[in-house]
Amino acid sequence: MLQELFTPSVQHALDIAGIFVFAISGALLAVRKNFDVFGIAVLAEATALGGGLFRDLIIGAVPPAAFTDLGYFLTPLVAAALVFFLHPEVERIQGSVNVFDAAGLGLFCVTGTTKAYEYGLGLTASAALGLTTAVGGGVVRDILANEVPSLLRWDRDLYAVPATVGATMVVLCIRFDALNALTSGFAVVTAFTLRLLAMRYHWRAPRAWNRRSAAAEETV
Amino acid sequence: MLQELFTPSVQHALDIAGIFVFAISGALLAVRKNFDVFGIAVLAEATALGGGLFRDLIIGAVPPAAFTDLGYFLTPLVAAALVFFLHPEVERIQGSVNVFDAAGLGLFCVTGTTKAYEYGLGLTASAALGLTTAVGGGVVRDILANEVPSLLRWDRDLYAVPATVGATMVVLCIRFDALNALTSGFAVVTAFTLRLLAMRYHWRAPRAWNRRSAAAEETV
């Protein structure tokens, strides 16, 4: 068993913050897709809780936290209400939302990896599941909205790489018995910073060999 | 533990009826999408069993009822065969199918909520999972058919709201220790009636503020 990384109340507050910002991104996409108020709430819930739900099913932590902690369930509804009434204002501060989303990404890749390891997964599997926790909600969001997951598209700034780096740092710390609040926090900040830099400088991942020149003729 | 709401055989017959009508709606969409006979069967199974399967995974009731009760598995195949051979006739009675689908919606939101509570979830989480049980199959159907889930679209008559009302009535009954066959039946009938009225009068949920006037220019 790992020692507690943060005090439970701090951990919980961070989780709620991450859920909130992910829910905002789901609700904004729902508004753009012209969904009704209920669709906005569903997409907010699915985006915020989808990654953690998948993780909990995989490690056998049922019922998942999303269905046992009332705060986890109600937070996305607050986000959905906010977007419903104020979405032009929310879109105007899209930049800030992206910063919060990056914070959620950094936080979830670390807590997801840690939880997976606590449930007995190996180091590589824990990192993979931490990554899935961080990016899974966004994939569920895009599938429900019938779009190609932005995670997979080449024309989006790096998203999975920062989370992979954060998750890898956590398992390296576990491996060398150095996981504590400080190193965890450092992993969160590293993933967060890398994501901010990726957005700022439009870092992108390469596509397959021989594909770049042919891209213009592609139907995507 | 709650007392049994219905005798097991009545409960089972109601479940099979709900599964059947959901399967019909899946099979009809498969025909419209020009799928082959196997695609029709898959979409019938997924629509009929998807919501309950998700609920059972969440509450840890594995293997899910869909894989332990042969009747649950075979009923969608019967529905698929019926649609395969008779789909013009089935489409002609689409009105009746919608009535049955509304009955399935009412039934599943009540039985889903009850089962979730019996497995130890809280009241709010039970209602949320009951709602998911009722609408989940339709979402799986639309995702498999590569369409935007009709649950989320603003131009469809209310579907989730009747199920939410039914699920909420159940948890209120549990809260005040008044859940029995009579009150459960009343919740089923209320959700069923609300859905029929929503279809009859084309009740719809609002979209986000400032969005309504701009809708014409939207690409959806």
Add this chain to the structure above:
Amino acid sequence: MLQELFTPSVQHALDIAGIFVFAISGALLAVRKNFDVFGIAVLAEATALGGGLFRDLIIGAVPPAAFTDLGYFLTPLVAAALVFFLHPEVERIQGSVNVFDAAGLGLFCVTGTTKAYEYGLGLTASAALGLTTAVGGGVVRDILANEVPSLLRWDRDLYAVPATVGATMVVLCIRFDALNALTSGFAVVTAFTLRLLAMRYHWRAPRAWNRRSAAAEETV
């Protein structure tokens, strides 16, 4: 408990081979969709492991094999790297890939059915889950790529039918107490051969009655 069908190491080598060829098909679709290197890896993983993951969640085998066996996780990454650098060469040998994919299909429908039965499912449910194991990864692949699952389309050669035949042979063998390495191998070979024949002679499943003549006017 069934006797071991194959020695564990042979079984494992066959599993890895099946995972590899399924991963190749996912990675090739990712290249065609113009995804970046990370999208290629994700689609390779999801295609290779999706079917088995679903099976393990249903039968309650958590954490799923995909997260406990490092080889299962790393193999798709090797396939993704191969496609990333060599995809024109890999596409040129698409015919061979299809042969391997058929082998994976035959293998997975047999091992999936056997594993489901070992975890206590009934014969029909075991066959259904074996079929799901074999075809599930391809469905996940197509959903992530935002395409209609090729499993469901009428204009594709038979894919589910060979797997259904293989799974049915296994449960018949179990029923008559004749499941051993020989009969299992025969079921694998039968499903494999049927799939090869379906590709060679373009066998297709019928669409719904009255639909064939009207197909030209359809929007799919």
